[in-house]
Amino acid sequence: DSGVTQTPKHLITATGQRVTLRCSPRSGDLSVYWYQQSLDQGLQFLIQYYNGEERAKGNILERFSAQQFPDLHSELNLSSLELGDSALYFCASRGQGGGYTFGSGTRLTVV
Amino acid sequence: LAKTTQPISMDSYEGQEVNITCSHNNIATNDYITWYQQFPSQGPRFIIQGYKTKVTNEVASLFIPADRKSSTLSLPRVSLSDTAVYYCLVGDNVGNAGNMLTFGGGTRLMVKP
Numbered sequence: 001d002s003g004v005t006q007t008p009k010h011l012i013t014a015t016g017q018r019v020t021l022r023c024s025p026r027s028g029d030l031s032v033y034w035y036q037q038s039l040d041q042g043l044q045f046l047i048q049y050y051n052g053e054e055r056a057k058g059n060i061l062e063r064f065s066a067q068q069f070p071d072l073h074s075e076l077n078l079s080s081l082e083l084g085d086s087a088l089y090f091c092a093s094r095g096q097g098g099g100y101t102f103g104s105g106t107r108l109t110v111v
Numbered sequence: 112l113a114k115t116t117q118p119i120s121m122d123s124y125e126g127q128e129v130n131i132t133c134s135h136n137n138i139a140t141n142d143y144i145t146w147y148q149q150f151p152s153q154g155p156r157f158i159i160q161g162y163k164t165k166v167t168n169e170v171a172s173l174f175i176p177a178d179r180k181s182s183t184l185s186l187p188r189v190s191l192s193d194t195a196v197y198y199c200l201v202g203d204n205v206g207n208a209g210n211m212l213t214f215g216g217g218t219r220l221m222v223k224p
Contacts, residue, residue: 002154035214043155043198043214058213090154099145102154 003027004093006103014111018079021106025072025093031055032074033092033100034066043090049074081110115199120219129186131218133199136180144175144182147198149217155198159184186220194222 003026013019025032034046045058049068060066063081068074078085086109092100116134123129135144143162147155159166161173161182172185186193196217 002156004154042216045213088152092154099147099157099160100155101157105152105154107152 002101002103004091004101004103006089006091006106008106009104010107010109012109012111013081015081015083017081017110018077019081019108021076021078021089021091021108023074023076023091023093023103025074025091026095026101029093029095029101030072031094032068032072033094034060034074034076035090035092036087037090037105038084038087046076078108083110086110115201115215117197117199117215117218119216120221122221122223123189124223125190126188129189129193129220129222131184131186131197131199131220132181133184134181135199135201138179138201139203141203142201143203144173144179145200145202146171146173146184147200147214149196149198155214158197189220189222191222191224193220195220 005024007022011019023032030051032049035043036046037043046060047066048056052068063079066074066076088105088107090102090105092102094100143160145160146158148158149155159168159171159173161175163175166173174183196219198214198217
């Protein structure tokens with residue numbers, strides 16, 4: 001257990017639907033990062049939050065949004081889903097210094 | 112963020128030492144070098160981090176030359192379970208910065224019996 005919790009582990013939904021992925025960072029970590037990894041592809045950075053504020057944005061589609069709540073958990077909202085959105089979505093957290101700790105991911109399948 | 116270049120793939124045999132080199136020619140003064148390991152369908156796992164010279168922990172060693180333009184991850188006596196993708200990342204060490212953890216393609220290590 002890395003200390004970063006992601007739910008759900010698996011999600012199957014239809015095109016056009018909306019889903020919410022949840023991430024609880026490691027205790028004490030204020031930064032949360034979201035990544036997308038399609039089949040046999042590298043990790044694509046989506047967005048970063050630090051203590052509730054958006055700090056950096058990567059290749060995140062307009063159909064996707066995220067937020068970090070006062071208790072530091074974060075949610076990634078994916079709407080108007082397309083087949084190409086099927087991927088593993090990882091959340092990572094980080095404290096002051098040191099490496100990033102990743103969760104076990106949410107596997108999203110859009111049918 | 113400094114860009115990194117790694118070999119796409121490497122093969123090795125059980126019991127051998129594996130060295131994976133990463134080039135990062137435009138590394139900044141504040142940047143650290145961090146290596147991650149990723150198994151299929153799992154999140155990347157932190158292996159080791161360093162700033163200069165040599166760092167060793169229970170699973171790997173990291174060698175960084177004086178100019179810091181490259182680094183080498185050394186895995187001693189690999190086993191089949193070390194088959195994974197290894198990523199080299201370069202970036203600052205501050206958690207609240209607007210830094211993006213940009214992964215390159217990584218090195219796919221295949222350990223054979």
